[in-house]
Amino acid sequence: MNVISLGYRTDLMVLASAGSVIVDRPSHLVVRTPSNPDFWWGNFVLFDAPPGPGDAERWxxxxxREFPEAEHLALGVDGTRGDAGDAGERARxxxxxxxxxxxxxxxxxxxxRPAPEDLQIRPLSGDDDWEQAVRLRFDCDELGLTVEHRTFLERRVADHRRLCEAGHGVWFGAFTEGRMRAGTGVFGAGDGLARFQNVETHPAFRRRGLASALVHHAGLWGLRELGARMLVIVADPGYHAIDVYRRLGFADAEHQVRLCRAPAPTRSD
Structure with a gap:
């Protein structure tokens, strides 16, 4: 399958570098991340076109068949224009x-916007830095920190650390008041591309210029050290962070479509 979506192409390159297994079928790709089975977008099927009549049952x-033990459903739609396909099929x-x-x-x-005077932006190094990255991920999470979700987040940070230690990119921390308050990663994605991952800022330190300074610093590093000709970042169009990226020089290029169904809630009775 020839993937045309820039978002998915760079997703797949970063996932493959981190150890995910990608199987190419004629009309779809199967992506598996054995190290983190609860990572929905590391365990998904990417189809070559939006769903049409009859596709709900087939998809x-x-x-x-590919994920017989999965409790979630994660389906990617290749394309560039944001076409999510037949609404009835998505409802089914x-x-x-x-x-x-x-x-x-x-x-x-x-x-x-000026950043805090004591702001230090640097690559993470050593166990303490990476433990702070885990804590930041917990503090930024909005889904609720169940035991299972904490494990998922810890595994994601461990994946990012392995990527960095293997030389595929760098995870930068923005440190102020003595602690890591924001972070992001930038990784080589092949073909002169560098992909950002997980720009996040502690809720109590937002709107202070940390994210702008961090993304600018990490982006310059990607252009210079990775030799990237183009930086790629994916953002929720309804969230204010996208305006930060646009002010730094990023421009809208494509849209990426994802269809997801979360696992059914566990009953406590």
């Missing part, structure tokens, strides 16, 4: 539809 069967799948913006930049504009 569900494909996913069930029981999925929510996410259409994210894929933004790109070949050069960056310095942040206009």
């Amino acid at each position: 569900s069967a494909v996913f069930a 799948l029981g999925t929510t539809t996410e259409v994210d913006s894929v933004l790109t930049a070949s050069r960056l504009v310095p942040p206009s």
